Amino acid sequence: MRKIFWLPLSAIILMACPKNDNQQKPTQDTTQKQNNTKTEFRTDYQLLNAMPNPIEMTDLIKSSGVEYDNSLLNKPENIEKYNTEHQMALNLGVYSVDLGYANLHNKTQDAIKFLDATRKMAEGLKVAQFFDFEKIKKITQETKDMNELILTTGLGLTAMRQKLEEDKRGEVLTLMVIGGWVESLYLATQVAEKANKPALNEKIADQKLVAEVILKELEPNKSVSKHIEKLYNDLQKINESYKNISVETQEGKSSKVNMSKEDFQKLSQTLKEIREHITS
Amino acid sequence: MKNLCIILIFMEIIIGKSLAQQKTTTPPQNTKPQQKIQTQKDTKTQTDPKKQTNKKEINPRIENCNPNAYIRDIVEALKNSGYKFLRSYKLEGPSNDPIQQEYTFSKGTNYLIRAESYVGSNLKMTLYDPTGRVIASSYDPDTQKFYSSIEITCTKTGVYKILFEHYFNKRNFCGGAVISFKR
Numbered sequence: 001m002r003k004i005f006w007l008p009l010s011a012i013i014l015m016a017c018p019k020n021d022n023q024q025k026p027t028q029d030t031t032q033k034q035n036n037t038k039t040e041f042r043t044d045y046q047l048l049n050a051m052p053n054p055i056e057m058t059d060l061i062k063s064s065g066v067e068y069d070n071s072l073l074n075k076p077e078n079i080e081k082y083n084t085e086h087q088m089a090l091n092l093g094v095y096s097v098d099l100g101y102a103n104l105h106n107k108t109q110d111a112i113k114f115l116d117a118t119r120k121m122a123e124g125l126k127v128a129q130f131f132d133f134e135k136i137k138k139i140t141q142e143t144k145d146m147n148e149l150i151l152t153t154g155l156g157l158t159a160m161r162q163k164l165e166e167d168k169r170g171e172v173l174t175l176m177v178i179g180g181w182v183e184s185l186y187l188a189t190q191v192a193e194k195a196n197k198p199a200l201n202e203k204i205a206d207q208k209l210v211a212e213v214i215l216k217e218l219e220p221n222k223s224v225s226k227h228i229e230k231l232y233n234d235l236q237k238i239n240e241s242y243k244n245i246s247v248e249t250q251e252g253k254s255s256k257v258n259m260s261k262e263d264f265q266k267l268s269q270t271l272k273e274i275r276e277h278i279t280s
Numbered sequence: 281m282k283n284l285c286i287i288l289i290f291m292e293i294i295i296g297k298s299l300a301q302q303k304t305t306t307p308p309q310n311t312k313p314q315q316k317i318q319t320q321k322d323t324k325t326q327t328d329p330k331k332q333t334n335k336k337e338i339n340p341r342i343e344n345c346n347p348n349a350y351i352r353d354i355v356e357a358l359k360n361s362g363y364k365f366l367r368s369y370k371l372e373g374p375s376n377d378p379i380q381q382e383y384t385f386s387k388g389t390n391y392l393i394r395a396e397s398y399v400g401s402n403l404k405m406t407l408y409d410p411t412g413r414v415i416a417s418s419y420d421p422d423t424q425k426f427y428s429s430i431e432i433t434c435t436k437t438g439v440y441k442i443l444f445e446h447y448f449n450k451r452n453f454c455g456g457a458v459i460s461f462k463r
Contacts, residue, residue, distance in 0.1 A: 046380075046382055047382075049367070049381065049382060049383070050382035050383055050384055050439045051384060052383070052384040052386065053366045053367060055364065055365075055366065056366070056386060056389065056461060059364065059461075059463070060463070063463065147358075147359060147364060147365075148359065150364050150365055151355050151358065151359070151364075151365045154365040154366070154367075154368075155351070155355065155365070155368065158367060158368050162370070199388065202387070202388075203386065206386060206387065206437045209384070209437060209438065209439075210384065213384075213439075247387075247437070249387070249435070249436050255387060
């Protein structure tokens with residue numbers, strides 16, 4: 001009888017026991033998402049989020065010691081030209097890099113213009129609420145604390161990215177990331193032409209990996225629209241320019257960058273043309 | 281009788297565990313984000329302090345998870361560190377579903393990955409290189425200590441994976457993480 005009484009109770013106890021901790025082991029690809037937007041644009045958010053933040057490149061450009069040159073940047077007045085979501089998303093990426101470049105060089109007046117341009121693009125895409133523009137402007141004008149500025153704009157951009165992901169606006173996010181990447185690489189090549197800095201050259205050569213990642217993201221989407229197809233073809237040209245460029249990691253030594261002057265010139269020219277397509 | 285003894289010991293363990301869980305589900309008191317949330321609640325529910333106490337028992341820190349509060353704290357700590365902000369991640373969701381993020385690290389750059397979570401969360405971060413090899417962890421099995429950050433100097437450019445998981449903790453994730461860099 002006692003056995004009969006305890007049997008169901010022990011079953012309940014067993015059911016209440018915590019599961020084996022082995023079950024906590026990570027399941028692969030749990031966060032890998034592929035979502036469809038209305039236009040059937042397929043986005044690999046994990047891949048997009050793995051893309052390096054362009055501030056790393058602009059920081060390296062700044063440390064190269066080459067003087068600030070605002071003629072390299074996209075003119076803030078160009079915002080009038082960008083009426084489609086495609087253009088606005090690409091140039092939101094471009095202007096956010098230009099903003100970072102101006103900020104890092106303490107160019108307050110330019111930074112405010114790029115901040116306004118960034119705001120206009122973000123408003124056009126209905127994601128401006130994630131930037132505290134007034135706070136950023138205040139920091140730019142008053143504190144000159146670059147790190148705080150980078151933090152504040154970085155948090156705004158991250159919040160915007162998260163919102164775009166939540167809303168499944170993968171195409172906008174992808175274009176924004178591509179615009180920022182092209183702009184930072186364009187700036188790097190322009191600066192590298194003026195100063196032969198090994199660290200900058202290596203960083204430029206290293207972007208071959210990122211170029212491949214971006215193409216991988218756009219490849220399944222090239223038939224979504226003519227704009228995307230054109231962008232894909234442009235990015236393929238960048239990839240082709242990287243064909244002979246590589247970085248060899250050497251044990252215990254600094255890396256060996258395989259990039260001839262011709263290879264660099266070809267890459268630099270291709271970037272100039274594609275950046276022109278994006279900003280014109 | 282022998283069976284009964286085993287069952288009773290088993291029950292004791294279970295009840296003990298359950299009591300231990302009750303203790304740990306009491307809201308942690310020593311974290312800044314916790315204090316912030318409680319302040320907000322205090323202002324809203326001043327008229328009925330009893331209800332407040334009841335709410336605390338179900339752990340408002342996790343129930344009303346606010347990862348941005350943790351991210352803000354990390355960002356504040358970064359301000360004078362020389363590290364520049366790169367990316368932030370919200371850590372939320374069921375405990376049995378580890379959170380995986382990826383980021384492209386560049387050779388020669390120093391990276392700091394810092395995570396904050398509630399007291400007793402046993403949040404473990406593991407960093408994998410592009411080949412899938414573990415190169416750093418925030419948990420030291422020898423001392424059984426959890427650290428809040430991982431700092432590395434990247435030796436090979438590539439896509440690195442960061443895994444956030446709860447170590448012997450079944451409660452939901454609630455926290456934030458930030459990647460930053462310096463040269």
